[in-house]
Amino acid sequence: MKTPITAPSATRPLLKRRGFGFTLIEVIVAVAIVGILATIAIPSYTKSIAKTKRRTAQVCLSSFATQMERYYTTNLRYCVDTTPADGTCDSTVFTLPGLDCASTANSGNDYTYSAAVDSSTYTLTATPKTGQSTRDAVCGTLTLDQAGTRTASGTGGVPECW
Numbered sequence: 001m002k003t004p005i006t007a008p009s010a011t012r013p014l015l016k017r018r019g020f021g022f023t024l025i026e027v028i029v030a031v032a033i034v035g036i037l038a039t040i041a042i043p044s045y046t047k048s049i050a051k052t053k054r055r056t057a058q059v060c061l062s063s064f065a066t067q068m069e070r071y072y073t074t075n076l077r078y079c080v081d082t083t084p085a086d087g088t089c090d091s092t093v094f095t096l097p098g099l100d101c102a103s104t105a106n107s108g109n110d111y112t113y114s115a116a117v118d119s120s121t122y123t124l125t126a127t128p129k130t131g132q133s134t135r136d137a138v139c140g141t142l143t144l145d146q147a148g149t150r151t152a153s154g155t156g157g158v159p160e161c162w
Contacts, residue, residue, distance in 0.1 A: 050135035054142070057111045057126040058162065060101035061144045064113065064124050067097045068146070077119040078146065089119045096124075122146050 072078050079089030096102070102113050110132040116123045126142040133140070139161035140154030152161035 046135060050132065053107060053110045053132055054136055054139055054161065056101065056107040057128075057142055060099065060107055060111070060113065061124050061126050061142060063099050063101050064096055064115070065144055065146075065148075067099070068115075068117075068122050068124075078122045079117045079119055089117065120146075 068078055077089065096113055096115050102108050102111075107126075109129070111126045111128055114125045114127070116125075123143055123145045128136060128140065136154075138154045138156035139152045140156075141152070142161065143149075143151045143153075150158055150162045152158055154161065
């Protein structure tokens with residue numbers, strides 16, 4: 001009876017280990033695929049974050065506008081204080097109402113909100129801070145006035161930014 005031919009015992013452990021590892025080419029291909037995906041995904045993710053924060057600022061501007069209109073309905077002027085002599089507004093005394101949307105937990109870290117107000121008009125402004133201004137240079141500063149006119153200071157224009 002013939003005995004079966006087997007590999008020498010010195011090579012048998014090598015054959016067993018070979019099935020459990022990665023070759024250098026497999027690792028290089030995997031790193032290349034991850035690198036390609038990262039070059040596509042990271043800019044897209046950054047753009048999405050900037051757009052989300054811009055939308056939050058737009059909602060906040062709309063909330064401020066709602067408060068301004070509510071005040072106008074009651075007092076027939078947008079500004080808070082008037083001088084008794086001529087009825088004009090003192091814009092140096094005006095402050096925006098404290099809304100949750102402008103807090104640092106929401107969009108306050110990314111935008112600064114301000115208003116230019118007189119008795120019959122207002123312009124609300126959301127100015128991006130350092131991080132958001134570099135991420136969202138296309139839209140820049142957003143404004144909203146009493147007539148509902150929306151503007152953006154960047155190159156993107158109103159359709160893209162609002």
